[in-house]
Amino acid sequence: MLLDFLLSHSDRGFSVEELYESLCITYPTDRVPGKSTLYRLIAKLVSEGLVKRFSGEHGRQFAYQIIVCDECDAHLHLKCTSCGCLYHMDHAVSQRIIHEVFNRSDFSLDEKETVLFGICKGCQKRQKP
Ligand SMILES: [Zn+2]
Ligand SMILES: [Zn+2]
Structure with missing residues (x-):
């Protein structure tokens, strides 16, 4: 159930809290596992490499x-702080950024952990009057 849900929403990340709420909306509540079970299941999927864990924006819960x-x-990822969507940055562009940062600041970016926060195209359009 969890995998099905994540697969059909593969364009965004969820905190366990959000996952729980979304599962309750999507499936009959008596079939939805409790939050502590969800934490365990998610941790298992992360260790199996099926699910990726991102730090939440402003130090909030993990997504x-x-x-x-x-x-x-x-590659690097872009996270929209408005709708919560996570975008995969173009490979070439993210390599260029990593390279530039390293060249100019002698700083080696961790592409697995680095997420850039901002507003996606769709949300920019929606926010325009
Ligand atoms: Zn957005
Ligand atoms: Zn990606």
């Missing part, structure tokens, strides 16, 4: 998102 491509360890 979990299913991995649909197997190259997520090699």
Whole structure:
């Protein structure tokens, strides 16, 4: 159930809290596992590499998102703080950014952990009057 849900929402990340609420809306509540079970299941999926864990914006809870491509360890991700969608940055662009940062600041970015926060195209459009 959890995998099905994550797969059909593979474009965004969820905190366990959000996952629980969304599962309750999508499935009959008596079939939805409790939050502590969800934490365990998610941790298992993360250790199996099926789900990726991102730090939440502003140090909030972690967000979990299913991995649909197997190259997520090699590019940066963009997270929209408005709708919560997570975008996979173009490979070439993210390599260029990593390279630039390293060249100019002698700082080696961790592409697995780095998420850039901002507002996605759809939300920018929606926010315009
Ligand atoms: Zn990715
Ligand atoms: Zn957005």
